[in-house]
Amino acid sequence: MAELDQITSQVLAQIDPEGFKQEGAFNLRYNGYSLCHGDSEHIKIRRKEDKPGIDVYISKETQGEYVHIPVVMSQSGMTDVVYNDFYIEDGAVVTIIAGCGIHNSGCNDSRHDGIHAFHIGKHCNVTYEEKHYGEGNGTGGRILNPVTQIYMDEDSVCTLDTTQIRGVDSTKRKTEVEIGAGSRLYVTEKLMTHGDQDAQSDMEIRLNGEESSAQVISRSVAKENSKQVFHPRAIGNSGCHAHIQCDSIIMDQANVCSIPEIDAHHVDAQIIHEAAIGRINNEQLMKLRTFGMTEEEAEAVIIENFLN
Amino acid sequence: MLQVEHLSYEVTEGGSRQTILQDVSFDVKDGEMLVITGPNGGGKSTIAKLLMGIYEASEGKILLDGNNLSDMSIDERANAGIGFAFQQPPRFKGMTVERFLNLAAGEKLGGKVCCELLGNVGLCAKDYIHREIDGTLSGGEMKRIEIASVLAKKHKICIFDEPEAGIDLWSFSMLVKQFEKIHESKKESLLLISHQERIIRMADRIMVIRDGRVEACGPKTEMLKTLALDTMESPACIRREERGE
Numbered sequence: 001m002a003e004l005d006q007i008t009s010q011v012l013a014q015i016d017p018e019g020f021k022q023e024g025a026f027n028l029r030y031n032g033y034s035l036c037h038g039d040s041e042h043i044k045i046r047r048k049e050d051k052p053g054i055d056v057y058i059s060k061e062t063q064g065e066y067v068h069i070p071v072v073m074s075q076s077g078m079t080d081v082v083y084n085d086f087y088i089e090d091g092a093v094v095t096i097i098a099g100c101g102i103h104n105s106g107c108n109d110s111r112h113d114g115i116h117a118f119h120i121g122k123h124c125n126v127t128y129e130e131k132h133y134g135e136g137n138g139t140g141g142r143i144l145n146p147v148t149q150i151y152m153d154e155d156s157v158c159t160l161d162t163t164q165i166r167g168v169d170s171t172k173r174k175t176e177v178e179i180g181a182g183s184r185l186y187v188t189e190k191l192m193t194h195g196d197q198d199a200q201s202d203m204e205i206r207l208n209g210e211e212s213s214a215q216v217i218s219r220s221v222a223k224e225n226s227k228q229v230f231h232p233r234a235i236g237n238s239g240c241h242a243h244i245q246c247d248s249i250i251m252d253q254a255n256v257c258s259i260p261e262i263d264a265h266h267v268d269a270q271i272i273h274e275a276a277i278g279r280i281n282n283e284q285l286m287k288l289r290t291f292g293m294t295e296e297e298a299e300a301v302i303i304e305n306f307l308n
Numbered sequence: 309m310l311q312v313e314h315l316s317y318e319v320t321e322g323g324s325r326q327t328i329l330q331d332v333s334f335d336v337k338d339g340e341m342l343v344i345t346g347p348n349g350g351g352k353s354t355i356a357k358l359l360m361g362i363y364e365a366s367e368g369k370i371l372l373d374g375n376n377l378s379d380m381s382i383d384e385r386a387n388a389g390i391g392f393a394f395q396q397p398p399r400f401k402g403m404t405v406e407r408f409l410n411l412a413a414g415e416k417l418g419g420k421v422c423c424e425l426l427g428n429v430g431l432c433a434k435d436y437i438h439r440e441i442d443g444t445l446s447g448g449e450m451k452r453i454e455i456a457s458v459l460a461k462k463h464k465i466c467i468f469d470e471p472e473a474g475i476d477l478w479s480f481s482m483l484v485k486q487f488e489k490i491h492e493s494k495k496e497s498l499l500l501i502s503h504q505e506r507i508i509r510m511a512d513r514i515m516v517i518r519d520g521r522v523e524a525c526g527p528k529t530e531m532l533k534t535l536a537l538d539t540m541e542s543p544a545c546i547r548r549e550e551r552g553e
Contacts, residue, residue, distance in 0.1 A: 281398060283394075283398035284398045284400060286362055286382065286394075286398075287394065287397065287398050288411065289381070289382040289383045289386065290360060290382060290383075290386050290391075290392045290394075291383075291386060291411055291412050291414065291457075291461075292383050292386040292387045292414060293383055293411075294381075294383050295381075295383075297383075298383075301411065302400075305400060305402050305403045305407075306401075306402060308402065
């Protein structure tokens with residue numbers, strides 16, 4: 001079992017809500033290399049030969065297992081690009097806990113680009129949770145640019161839950177999903193930015209199969225001088241259902257730009273989008289203050305409630 | 309004891325000063341119930357909001373047990389012992405009733421306590437405790453949860469701004485019983501703004517506010533004899549009673 005230093009343990013506690021353990025199927029990527037990894041009976045993890053990253057093979061016997069693949073970077077000035085591919089056999093039920101935390105105490109930018117591709121078979125149920133987090137008192141930036149590609153075969157369910165709560169200076173997130181017949185996609189995206197941080201999220205969901213569906217809920221809070229841009233796009237290529245909802249709270253001098261796009265190529269495609277940007281509700285603030293909370297405490301409760 | 313001395317409130321609208329409340333003084337003794345009534349637009353809710361610090365008084369003093377609250381913020385007044393139920397409570401999408409009551413109490417309440425609080429305002433706990441305080445709740449349900457949130461914590465004085473508005477008769481009866489219980493215990497003072505005859509009749513004292521001024525204030529027995537006929541929502545039976553019919 002690999003020994004983990006204090007910073008790594010601290011970062012892991014933030015990005016792995018289930019609690020990272022070196023057991024079952026896991027791979028901890030630390031400063032650009034695999035620090036430790038393990039297989040389970042049904043889930044095998046193999047290092048790629050041609051480029052950095054891993055291939056994760058999830059067999060059909062997998063029923064309710066977890067795979068933990070966190071990334072921790074504590075070396076300032078490092079750029080890490082990693083390609084992780086997941087091959088999920090028909091009928092598998094699995095939860096994949098990813099996430100990346102950067103501890104930057106130096107003056108150079110630390111950057112992680114994680115390119116994850118999911119090849120999901122028929123009748124699968126896949127949950128993918130990804131938390132992004134930054135810390136450290138250095139002046140160097142903490143940059144995370146994740147790319148998520150999901151290819152769903154027929155009659156599967158995929159739940160994608162991404163969270164970026166604090167400490168990431170810049171992020172460009174790209175999500176691409178292809179949905180087969182009868183498959184359902186649920187996406188929840190939570191984001192909070194502050195200071196001079198900027199975040200961009202581009203999402204393209206192609207509903208290719210009959211009776212495919214997608215639900216995207218994006219919740220964000222932009223504080224101080226931060227900037228956010230959301231561009232979710234749902235493309236209906238068949239008789240399908242899709243619903244995109246983007247809600248943002250804007251504070252201070254922040255800037256939020258939300259551009260949901262719906263694009264139908266089939267007469268039976270039913271696609272809806274909603275987008276709302278607004279300040280913290282003053283009446284909610286007043287109400288919580290009548291409970292004895294300061295303005296800051298009340299704001300924190302409203303934001304926490306909104307994001308969760 | 310709550311003491312209000314020469315309270316005034318002015319606003320500027322379209323460049324001109326407008327007086328909403330002028331030189332209002334009254335007190336609420338420990339364990340006492342004061343009901344403020346009067347015609348709509350007279351300034352009753354303004355008094356409640358000034359007491360809680362939601363509006364800032366132009367002049368006057370507010371004292372609670374001798375401590376001057378006038379310059380205190382909303383939360384400082386809440387922590388000093390004032391509880392407040394809004395006439396139109398806000399919704400909190402994504403927040404459960406249980407969490408809301410815990411926040412109101414400032415501590416994690418047990419399920420049993422939450423159930424009692426909801427039961428006291430006529431809500432079946434198991435149907436509501438895990439529900440979100442969002443647009444799926446009716447105005448009446450919101451109002452009852454709002455009142456339960458004030459009852460979740462001990463205060464020196466609780467202010468209820470038209471608690472009867474938007475709730476059905478059965479829930480109203482439950483609510484009246486709850487007010488009676490608090491009043492009988494004499495542990496908390498109550499200041500209720502109401503047009504409702506049954507609430508007015510519960511008062512120790514009644515104060516009538518009209519056009520931003522105190523028109524009359526006195527013990528219930530005296531006030532019911534002289535109460536202006538148009539101040540109450542359903543004054544018919546009181547009028548009949550006073551006429552000896």
